[in-house]
Amino acid sequence: MRFSLNPATLKFRLTVLVIGLVLLATSVLTFVALHLAERQMRDVIGSQQVALLSSAAAYIDADLEARQILLKTLREELGRTDGRPSGGLQTFLEAHAGLRDEFFNVLVLDGTGTMLANLNDRRNNDKMNFGKRAYFTDTLAAQEGVISRPFKSVLSGKPVVLITEPLYDANGKLIYMLGGAIDLQRPRFFGQLASLGSGASGYLFMVTSDGTVIHHPDKERILRRVQDEAGGVIPTTQAALDGFEGWVEGPTKSGVRALISYKRLRKTDWILGAVYPVEEAFTPLIRMRPSALLASVAVAALAGLAGWLAILRLLRPLGALRRHVARIADGSADIAVFNVPRRDEFGELSRAFFTLSQHRREAEVKLEAQARTDILTGIDNRRMFEETFAAALARAARADSVVALAYLDIDHFKAINDTYGHKAGDQVLVEFAKRLRAAVRSTDSVARLAGDEFVAIFEGVRDDAEPAILAGKILDMARIPFAAAGQQLQVTTSVGIAIGGGAASMEDYLALSDEALYAAKQAGRNRFAIRRLGSAPAQADAARARQPLAAADNT
Numbered sequence: 001m002r003f004s005l006n007p008a009t010l011k012f013r014l015t016v017l018v019i020g021l022v023l024l025a026t027s028v029l030t031f032v033a034l035h036l037a038e039r040q041m042r043d044v045i046g047s048q049q050v051a052l053l054s055s056a057a058a059y060i061d062a063d064l065e066a067r068q069i070l071l072k073t074l075r076e077e078l079g080r081t082d083g084r085p086s087g088g089l090q091t092f093l094e095a096h097a098g099l100r101d102e103f104f105n106v107l108v109l110d111g112t113g114t115m116l117a118n119l120n121d122r123r124n125n126d127k128m129n130f131g132k133r134a135y136f137t138d139t140l141a142a143q144e145g146v147i148s149r150p151f152k153s154v155l156s157g158k159p160v161v162l163i164t165e166p167l168y169d170a171n172g173k174l175i176y177m178l179g180g181a182i183d184l185q186r187p188r189f190f191g192q193l194a195s196l197g198s199g200a201s202g203y204l205f206m207v208t209s210d211g212t213v214i215h216h217p218d219k220e221r222i223l224r225r226v227q228d229e230a231g232g233v234i235p236t237t238q239a240a241l242d243g244f245e246g247w248v249e250g251p252t253k254s255g256v257r258a259l260i261s262y263k264r265l266r267k268t269d270w271i272l273g274a275v276y277p278v279e280e281a282f283t284p285l286i287r288m289r290p291s292a293l294l295a296s297v298a299v300a301a302l303a304g305l306a307g308w309l310a311i312l313r314l315l316r317p318l319g320a321l322r323r324h325v326a327r328i329a330d331g332s333a334d335i336a337v338f339n340v341p342r343r344d345e346f347g348e349l350s351r352a353f354f355t356l357s358q359h360r361r362e363a364e365v366k367l368e369a370q371a372r373t374d375i376l377t378g379i380d381n382r383r384m385f386e387e388t389f390a391a392a393l394a395r396a397a398r399a400d401s402v403v404a405l406a407y408l409d410i411d412h413f414k415a416i417n418d419t420y421g422h423k424a425g426d427q428v429l430v431e432f433a434k435r436l437r438a439a440v441r442s443t444d445s446v447a448r449l450a451g452d453e454f455v456a457i458f459e460g461v462r463d464d465a466e467p468a469i470l471a472g473k474i475l476d477m478a479r480i481p482f483a484a485a486g487q488q489l490q491v492t493t494s495v496g497i498a499i500g501g502g503a504a505s506m507e508d509y510l511a512l513s514d515e516a517l518y519a520a521k522q523a524g525r526n527r528f529a530i531r532r533l534g535s536a537p538a539q540a541d542a543a544r545a546r547q548p549l550a551a552a553d554n555t
């Protein structure tokens, strides 16, 4: 397996693509999963907050009710004495020590609102009148006990709410009004609420339906109306003042994003609220985020690695194909390596290469053959002749045998062209070549060198007579008239023959046979002349000796 980091390679680009896609997919998945988990967690925490608030609201309701019952019991006890307890009102109150546990102060007002007794400071008795206080008038109007709006106590200067309980005589005349004051800052009342806040920075608060703060960790805000504070009321609290109950996500007054829940009390128009900063609520999830991202990157890296290995494996046949092409190009392999049985695209591609290469090879063979063939006559051309004759000379040299080269030229061929046309000349050339091929032995080679010039190679010549016989046969074959241009043309040829051994060169043969041909032409054409390589007199003799014979053959 080869590891390549070349960015131009398909392997590299596919690997980068796969790793990129896997990374993208896992990142998106992680983000989506975290987002969904956050949403789900927010819903769960929101619902938990509402449940918590409902419990807290029920607790406060029960607490207020318990105090109302306590006051009612006190009123009934006072009623049983017809409003004149033995020892006086102050003594009556002080006899009920348990009241101090439940109320910051308990006071008894007469029908006009004058305070007759109180638990805090008896010196104020008969000196103060609360007849104009809203809780007094509200109680008169309702003819039953009320829970007052929060207000600042003139007695203690503390923010309080007052629970009232009126005592009427048989004629329906108000005798006394009992009041139980609850110190809003007193830990005992809201202290347990403070511990109910979620997380380190979560907290509970309480406002009346007109926006007056009853309870808040920031004590400064108690008794203030949220509408009057700097920045005004926040939208979520406004919704709660308008009647909304439940939870929402939004900014607090100090700009902290939080899950804020609201729940109205049953006993009074107070609204209990809870604030749970989102950041704190999601701390486990936020802490988990880097690990989740790290895990997704690790998964992406593993998937990318797997993808990379898969790509390397899948592209292996492509590498093999590329190597096959290179080996075929440098000649170290045959095109058969392309003929693979694979059934995939690589197999198809490889086999397509094989078919193409086969076609190319066939074309090359054809071209090669054409390069050695005379187009007009179909016999060997000069190039093929040179190869064949060089091989024949080499064989003769090895076997120490004799080779004869016959050089032929059709007599007055130009006249045929001129008289009957070039096409007729071609027909004669074609027929001449055919007859020449037939006239010599099958082991002899014939070729057309150019125009009307042909050659024949005779190997293994045993004696002097043999070339002469062959030359005679050539002259004979030309004697039969040639059908061309609708005519029967009389054609003759002249032949020059060079005889020698393997030691002579091709140039020697050609030069000498040409010389012999020239001699035959000079002697009157339609004849042959023979020359022997390496023996000038003998050549001349041979030419002379053959000419009459050839001339005689031609008569």
Ligand SMILES: Nc1nc2c(ncn2[C@@H]2O[C@H](COP(=O)(O)OP(=O)(O)OP(=O)(O)O)[C@@H](O)[C@H]2O)c(=O)[nH]1
Pocket (backbone or CB within 6 Å): 376, 409, 410, 411, 412, 413, 414, 415, 417, 421, 422, 423, 424, 425, 426, 429, 450, 451, 452, 521, 525
């Ligand atoms: N029809 C035809 N003519 C060709 C071809 N190639 C060459 N020729 C003609 O063949 C003739 C050859 O003439 P030469 O061999 O020089 O002269 P010749 O008329 O045969 O006379 P001698 O050889 O002296 O007998 C020229 O007229 C060429 O134009 C060919 O392929 N076809």
